[in-house]
Amino acid sequence: MSKSVTDEQIQALAATAQPYSLALLQWGPERAREGADTIELEHQRRMVSLRAEGVIAILCPVTSDTVAGAAIMTVPAKEAMEIMAEDPCVQAGMMHCEVYPCHGFPGDALPA
Template identity: 80%
Template sequence: MTVTDEQIQALAATAKPFSLALLHWGPERTMDGADAIELEHQRRMVSLRADGVIAILCPVLSDDVAGVAIMTVPAEEAAEIMAGDPCVRAGMIRVEVRPCLGFPGDALPV
């Protein structure tokens, strides 16, 4: 499919601000009690998704990257939210938050 300049411009005009949270495994990933802490992290992330704070949640199957979340709040607020994560507080995960643009209506295929 050939995409025209007009199609690119039309899509770009619909872009909205989001935040991208990149979660990386930290040095305490295997600390004593890590499984219980990770379960609380998962509960919190799924709750944030249910509340609409996380639009897309993608756990990553990797030894260095833990996951990616596209968040519906500004980057500063997203960083504050993620700073309260149980795995982040325990040093199991470190988070980078970046402002990004997304296209409302985009979704993962079923």
């Protein structure tokens, strides 16, 4: 960190914060169940569809034995939890999901 950030810059950025939800998916006990590949493909199709619809702003699959992925969602936490409860992998016990209300800054993006 070579650039000094002023209190005013922090306050100006904080004033632009908007509510989002962070969905954190972790692998569950049924990860390797029979038919897991087919169920996971439907999970992936659903997550990409939610991204295309704008319900998921940022989608981050994770390469881990414990964490399956994270998504920044544009809906309130209660609605995000309801959406994720319908996920094929969650319903099959392959994943479980925790949703946290959070704030983000409109226009933030992953670098290309």
